[in-house]
Amino acid sequence: MRLSPTETDVLLVIDVQNDFCTGGALAVPNGDDIVPIINRLQDRFPNVVLTQDWHPADHTSFASQHKGKNAFDTVTAAYGAQVLWPDHCVQNTPGADLHADLASAHAQLIIRKGFRRAVDSYSAFFENDRTTPTGLTGYLRERGIDRVFLTGLATDVCVRFSAMDARNEGFDTLLIIDACRGLSDDAVSKAVTAMKEAGVRIMESFAVTGVAA
Numbered sequence: 001m002r003l004s005p006t007e008t009d010v011l012l013v014i015d016v017q018n019d020f021c022t023g024g025a026l027a028v029p030n031g032d033d034i035v036p037i038i039n040r041l042q043d044r045f046p047n048v049v050l051t052q053d054w055h056p057a058d059h060t061s062f063a064s065q066h067k068g069k070n071a072f073d074t075v076t077a078a079y080g081a082q083v084l085w086p087d088h089c090v091q092n093t094p095g096a097d098l099h100a101d102l103a104s105a106h107a108q109l110i111i112r113k114g115f116r117r118a119v120d121s122y123s124a125f126f127e128n129d130r131t132t133p134t135g136l137t138g139y140l141r142e143r144g145i146d147r148v149f150l151t152g153l154a155t156d157v158c159v160r161f162s163a164m165d166a167r168n169e170g171f172d173t174l175l176i177i178d179a180c181r182g183l184s185d186d187a188v189s190k191a192v193t194a195m196k197e198a199g200v201r202i203m204e205s206f207a208v209t210g211v212a213a
């Protein structure tokens with residue numbers, strides 16, 4: 001079945017940044033592979049929104065800020081459990097730049113998230129305290145958008161949180177699975193199961209582009 005995106009659809013491109021791609025500080029295996037797929041998708045969508053993980057150098061999600069802790073340990077933040085990561089996507093560094101081959105001319109909005117030192121933000125909609133909004137729901141509503149198509153990095157972290165929130169906010173939500181990559185196969189399969197249970201629909205880019213990825 002072919003699907004032609006309209007003015008009430010948005011393509012949401014999560015965190016396609018150097019630090020999540022090959023050679024980056026928090027590289028997602030084969031993260032770069034999705035760039036041409038996302039570019040083809042962008043040609044078909046009237047509305048495109050990108051996100052950028054955008055941390056201060058002393059961000060609380062960095063293991064380097066917690067004495068005796070290592071990357072991928074978990075700590076308890078004021079808002080609950082927080083996984084610690086290698087330093088990544090530091091504001092105004094090359095690692096935080098969008099992948100050089102990612103088309104961005106067509107994007108109407110770039111949401112930056114995780115800019116508050118004490119609060120991480122996986123989702124494009126809410127920070128990790130689960131209450132502070134980024135403003136994306138209001139932006140999409142005000143523009144009459146009711147369907148969100150998700151792509152990007154990482155399937156099991158920021159894409160997953162964004163998809164869950166899109167669904168909770170009442171948007172018809174579709175994950176374009178071949179336009180996403182995750183940190184591990186196991187984490188991706190758990191994330192996909194959770195997203196399906198929440199009512200997120202899973203599809204492939206072919207349905208929109210007609211090109212086998």
Ligand code: VGL
Nearest residue numbers: 015053085153154157158
């Ligand atoms: C992400 C871990 C930390 C992501 C961002 O974009 O999936 N993961 N910050």
Ligand code: ZN
Nearest residue numbers: 053061089114
């Ligand atoms: Zn981050």
